[in-house]
Amino acid sequence: MRAYNFSAGPAILPEEVLKEAQAELFDYQGTGMSLMEMSHRGKEYSAVHDETIANIKKLLNIPAGYSVLFMTGGASTQFALVPMNLLGAGQTADYTNSGAWASKAIQEAKLLGGKVNIAANCGKEIPTRVPSIDELKLTPGAAYLHITSNETISGAQWKVFPKHETLIADMSSDILSKPLDVSKFGLIYAGAQKNLGPAGVTLVIMKDELAERCPETVPTMFRYKTHIAENSLYNTVPTFPVYILCLVTRWLLAKGGLEGMQKQNAEKAAKLYAAIDGTGFYTGTAVKEYRSDMNVTFRLPSEALEDQFIAEASKLKLKSLKGHRSVGGIRASIYNAFPPAGVDVLISFMKEFEAKNG
Numbered sequence: 001m002r003a004y005n006f007s008a009g010p011a012i013l014p015e016e017v018l019k020e021a022q023a024e025l026f027d028y029q030g031t032g033m034s035l036m037e038m039s040h041r042g043k044e045y046s047a048v049h050d051e052t053i054a055n056i057k058k059l060l061n062i063p064a065g066y067s068v069l070f071m072t073g074g075a076s077t078q079f080a081l082v083p084m085n086l087l088g089a090g091q092t093a094d095y096t097n098s099g100a101w102a103s104k105a106i107q108e109a110k111l112l113g114g115k116v117n118i119a120a121n122c123g124k125e126i127p128t129r130v131p132s133i134d135e136l137k138l139t140p141g142a143a144y145l146h147i148t149s150n151e152t153i154s155g156a157q158w159k160v161f162p163k164h165e166t167l168i169a170d171m172s173s174d175i176l177s178k179p180l181d182v183s184k185f186g187l188i189y190a191g192a193q194k195n196l197g198p199a200g201v202t203l204v205i206m207k208d209e210l211a212e213r214c215p216e217t218v219p220t221m222f223r224y225k226t227h228i229a230e231n232s233l234y235n236t237v238p239t240f241p242v243y244i245l246c247l248v249t250r251w252l253l254a255k256g257g258l259e260g261m262q263k264q265n266a267e268k269a270a271k272l273y274a275a276i277d278g279t280g281f282y283t284g285t286a287v288k289e290y291r292s293d294m295n296v297t298f299r300l301p302s303e304a305l306e307d308q309f310i311a312e313a314s315k316l317k318l319k320s321l322k323g324h325r326s327v328g329g330i331r332a333s334i335y336n337a338f339p340p341a342g343v344d345v346l347i348s349f350m351k352e353f354e355a356k357n358g
């Protein structure tokens with residue numbers, strides 16, 4: 001039996017995807033080779049590459065004038081590439097600080113010597129949350145506004161996005177979890193290993209015209225322009241992670257796309273939050289209106305009980321429920337691929353655990 005894997009990332013993948021990858025791993029479509037062993041410019045991989053881009057465009061209904069890029073270095077590299085490419089000398093960038101990931105993005109922008117305005121800061125508040133749109137103190141004429149759509153560690157998520165001429169979002173942990181109006185964004189990036197596929201590829205969706213802002217001094221590999229011009233094939237693209245991402249996008253399309261996913265994700269999250277709220281034993285970590293549908297965070301009355309909870313859950317194949325090492329507590333990550341049945345198993349375990357220890 002497969003475990004119910006609540007890992008925040010690298011995270012669970014759809015069973016169908018793993019099985020298909022397994023079936024094709026040794027001999028890809030009768031070629032006598034694994035796709036992993038083939039040229040990134042050959043016909044087999046090219047078909048996968050182009051289909052993945054087309055599927056992402058279809059799933060998100062991406063308008064003309066945007067590119068879908070496959071990059072490397074994770075979302076953490078994007079923290080630096082965004083200001084390197086888009087924050088011109090003398091300009092200011094607005095950032096919201098909503099927690100651990102947002103503050104890492106801010107740190108990189110500051111390292112590069114750009115002027116950074118913190119438009120709102122609730123990064124250290126408990127219960128955790130993201131800023132409200134009303135509290136943002138925006139700089140007129142800022143190069144861009146950067147937000148973190150879902151704080152994977154604290155379990156807080158933007159439900160309505162602020163409007164900005166150039167809105168940039170780190171969507172590492174909620175991209176493709178629901179429909180999105182891409183036209184409202186200048187650039188979106190996401191490490192694949194949360195809700196998209198395996199670690200090793202970073203998805204970037206950007207408005208092409210923004211890439212023109214890049215200063216001449218930025219090295220070739222660090223320019224969005226390069227990757228747009230070369231269809232993400234300037235150098236060797238991480239072919240196998242893109243292939244798995246391709247299978248995931250096919251799986252999403254077969255399931256009816258992002259509207260169906262959103263409904264299922266909202267149902268899973270609502271059930272789990274209801275179980276948390278239905279008792280005084282468990283306490284949600286995030287402010288209710290900003291609770292994440294992807295990473296459900298909560299506490300028990302003591303750290304000793306939390307350790308016991310994690311250990312007993314693990315015996316029932318409820319795995320990786322430990323909160324991030326920086327904050328403790330419990331975190332149940334319930335991305336697209338996490339089966340609804342696993343949420344039901346967790347909820348029954350929570351009830352039993354409370355009955356015995358509450």
Ligand SMILES: *Cc1c(COP(=O)(O)O)cnc(C)c1O
Nearest residue numbers: 074075076101152170172173191
């Ligand atoms: C995991 C995560 C990151 C870091 O991603 P890497 O791919 O490991 O660099 C950044 N932002 C968010 C919101 C994340 O969840």
